[in-house]
Amino acid sequence: MNGKMKAVVKHHRGYGAQIQTVEIPQINEDEVLIKVKATSICGTDVHIYKWDEWSESRVNPPYVFGHEFSGEVVEKGSKVKNVDYGDSVSAETHIVCGKCSQCLTGKAHICKYTKIIGVDTQGCFAEYVALPAANLWKNPKEMLYDVAAIQEPMGNAVHTVLSGDVIGKTVAIIGCGPIGLMAVGVAKAAGAAQVIALDINNYRLNLAKQIGATSVINSKNEEPLQAVKQLTNGDGVDVVCEMSGHPIAMNQGFRMVTNGGRVSILSLPVRPVELDVTNDIVFKGITVKGITGRKMFETWQQVSALLHSGQVDVKPIITHHFSLEEFEKGFELMIEGNCGKVVLYP
Structure with a gap:
């Protein structure tokens, strides 16, 4: 398909972004062109928009960013067999090499040569996006486009929570951004x-x-360690899912987990975090797990099943809808924190 499209472009090495008219991407024989129906703003996108230390060291403007979306297949390469014209799709956003030791042993989600859509490649804050067919996930036709667009971040939540056993356990979710809310x-x-x-x-x-939290703690208004201690009869929590990235909150997470417990970290602190390894990790005998992306495609199957069964209802988390041209409103809400998930429509 030839022609122009509107897109949100990270146009310079500084704060903000711009709506621009750019070329519709061309596809290779193993790729698919997708008409974007809905795209949602992620915390990673906010890092890029604000231009913090992480984004300054990682991305190279100008380019189209964004990586969470749903859409319809409108063009496919000659070698594409897994999707067809008109299919509703979302995408695994980690493009992996398929050849490194991690990929060859079932751990493609930690491929050494991963490229992330909208971070290392052109993204989906646009009318169209081109992607490898191997990264696509076919959605049920009845799934709403806004729900389908947030399966990727929900996969992060599923991977974080289910990186160990949680049945009958006490779980602390630190940081209630959209992915933290999904983790709840x-x-x-x-x-x-x-x-x-x-x-x-x-x-x-x-x-x-x-969404289902049995207790909530505002860490600004009450001392979180003492509050957790009271809720757990002095034992501490069995599982901590760290979603905030704040050094103080992360330290509190390691202090509130019980001996032999688990801390799974999805957040991306922008600076090194100092931890008391001796007392809060070694002597407590805890398990620490770093979480990146989703298991390909085990986590996607879990996400789809949780949504289809109705066991997790993400609709309350989707709090705001804007046109693509109104992207600045969405980003400002995300920065202020007065929202759940923000969805944009090209």
């Missing part, structure tokens, strides 16, 4: 006895209650 719902659906949500934003803590 996943932990509850997976059989956690208690799901404690911690944040300093009452708007998002109220959303956490709607």
